[in-house]
Amino acid sequence: MTTDPVLAVDDLKMHYVTQAGVVRAVDGVSFSVERGQSLGLVGESGCGKSSIAMTLLKLLPDNARLVAGSIALNGIDLVPLSEDEMRPHRWDRISMVFQAAMNSLDPVYRVGDQIVEALEAHSSSAGRDAMERVRELFDLVSLDPSYILRYPHEYSGGMRQRAIIAMALACEPDIIIADEPTTALDVIVQDHILREMQTIQHSLEMSMIYISHDMAVIAEVCDVVGVMYAGKLVEFGPTADVYARPIHPYTRALMSAFPSVRGEKHELVTLPGEPPNLLDPPGGCAFNPRCAYATDECRTTAPPIVKRGDQWAACWNPSDE
Amino acid sequence: MSEATNNTQAIPAATSRLLLRAIDLSKRFPLSSGWWDRNPSFVHAVDGVSFDLMAGETLGIVGESGCGKTTTGRMLVRLAEPTEGQVLFENESGDLEDIAHLKGQPLKDFRRRAQMVFQDPYESMNPRRTIFDTVAEPLQVQKIGDHAERLERVSETLGLVGLTPPSSFLFRFPHELSGGQRQRVAIARALVMNPSFVVADEPTSMLDISIRTGIMQLMGELADRLGISYLYITHDLAVARYMCSRIAVMYLGKIVEMGETEEVLQNPVHPYTKALLSAVPVPDPEATRDPIDIKGSVSVPVDPLPRCRFYDRCPIADNFCRDNDHPPLQDKGSGRLAACYKA
């Protein structure tokens, strides 16, 4: 990989300060995304994957603290930027498709007008030009142009998600972060939207970060995958390698717990215990209380990085399969 | 009616005894509730659904949102009253009895034998009541046992669902428990009266993957140990594959295909089932699938036309499908039922 990555995240730490203590939602995460590449971040609820999305866009609540690390977007570090300095990057260069499609659209404005407003806030195009652009965007995400001047409640769930995607595409960003983009949708609609997003991504040579709990969705749309646990990446690598030969016991556990409609009906294996409380994560490797291979080292010392080709994992007792 | 009866008889002879038989079950909801509206429109949420459930069997009902799967389940435990049709259910003396329109004490007695597990473990428990109160509620309203006996029964049931030691859970509140633990409590509440039938409405869809498997295994074990029959409602075909011996695929209030789970999933007959299955992603980056594109999206069945419900979106429909009423569920060989003229 000789080209400069579109996005390079290094040792990112974002903590929430709450009454009960400090929640280490993102705790030292590093990865990079090449142009045209799609990265999947997979993990269970509370593992910090959505917090990463909010941190990358610097859309953080008041009690969030960006403690350390850098977010280099086309070589520019976003971390030290003020809100005013951040604005030209957000939506123009890095944009986002949110999880709850219903809440991302303002119910009292027509969808087309909302996209026009977003366009006008970020570029010089105005009036007729902007409306023309909305038409193009609707076409791109396969939305009927007659819906441009309709209100969000007249849209079905899938159409709303398409409108959100159109909005994220409006300024032709270099990278889009999609946080559970199809979680609330039925499977047929999900399939259509995922395939369309892939087509658009390839034709525009965009980079994508998909954030999902669904191993199957990530398997289908991502070139590279990162598995998160307790605010950290525990395994990272090309999707095909990670799924075929997972190194980390947590990744293996996720694989063997995930049911599939096709292929051999393998027995589902239950992972014992519960995800850790990020207020007080276990010492050493956070996965150690649930890990069948845990040793004393795992309980006391942070695990080393084990590499296998382009794939790596943070583990004391990696699978040597 | 006769058509429906034929359908149920078409199911291969049961090896075990019949627990429940739904005959031509329908539920319609009026769209307008105005007093002056003489001809209100109706949403045909469930429209002439028939199936059998054997004792100890798990039947899956799968489909997209709005297909009527939850309404079907709610009618079977009488949280909704069917507009039409019958639900024959085995009573205490082993006879089949129509429970579709029971009232008063007979309904209350029926509730001892049929229970429900709900989707959302966060909302299915009163936040102001302890786990003991929640699990003991069925015993309390049915006046089963005295306080000491209920305490023991509840502790025993909590142990059964893997909440051990029970004493450390009894007097805690739902918000002090994790999602998986709460769903175990919900299962305990459903099982505390030893029912023979449980409707499970997406019991794992809100749980994380590492927790979900545990709940699925628990439910399977309990079915084997206690001889419970489940109606397992889910949108997730992969989950249905692991939980159900047979599945029924619903679309706009109708069962469009029904049969042995593995048969239906590996070799679907109905064009809707085919499209649905082809859209399911698989957790294998190397796998290729061939998605079948179907037009449009799921609508709401308001006063549907007398034709196949899938006609507008069907890739193989022709004029015959347009001009005839919705096709009946017919045997398509080896016990597989499908409602399609073309398949």
Add this chain to the structure above:
Amino acid sequence: MATVNAQPAVPSSVWRARLRLASRSVRENWGLFVRTRIGLLGLAIIAMYALLAVAHPVLMSTVWEPRIYDPVIGYAFDETKQPAPPSLKHPLGTDPLGRDILSQLMFSARSEFLLGLLAATVTVVIGTSVGAIAAYFGGWVDTILMRLADIMIMMPAISVLIVLSALIGVEHFELALLIGILSGFGATGVVLKSQALSVVVKPYIDAARSAGGGHFHIILVHIVPNLLPLSFLYMMFTVTSAIFSEAVLSFLGLLNVRMSWGLMIHTTESAGYLLQVAEFWWLIFPASLSITLLCSAFYLVGRSLDEVVNPRLRSR
């Protein structure tokens, strides 16, 4: 499974556990209440007036000569001119009819409390029942109760009271009932119904039904307890509005009561001293200040309770 013999017949452990939970919940909520500060201020004012109310009969039977200090029929023979300004014997002076103002103030405090709490209790009992029943049953039950609420809200309360006091003579008890019924079937009922609507759709209501729970069980065990925090809040606000209404009505002379803070101002007014506040301040200030303070106090307590039951309002 534990052997049955080893267990006591009555599981006292259950009651001990419940007691522990209840005391923990009281402690936690009290902690939140204390942290709001204004609630404590309100509570302190309420306690002060409660003390005054309790002290009155004690003083009357010990140091205060009834002939002089009776709040209604007493006369300050020891003063030469009425109304007399504050003195050692009469710390807040006397009214135009020669009655001790402190004694009137303390005597009235008790009836203000009784009025406020009775009105509030009636409101909450009716409002909670109306809200829970309308939301749970829906349909025509809901329609009837909500049309009734419309009537109650539109009812011109003052005109009704004028008619009623002319017909039957309205005293504190009737006033409390009237306010309670108007508010309970009216605005409070509507607010509690909208809260109840968010409870009746919860799956635990379905779970209770499928367990075989009857309407009464579901309303009493599942809906009402989830309305109580809000009911309690409205209870506080009703106390405020009851005390205030009483003051207005007795000032207008519409209430058939022996003594009240409103009546004290009414007496001042009918004797023609109302516009000479600067000169005869003791005739106005004690009563009007008391009305303001006690009303505010219950309002402050209500506001803090609001913060206790609505975590969203909690700062930090």
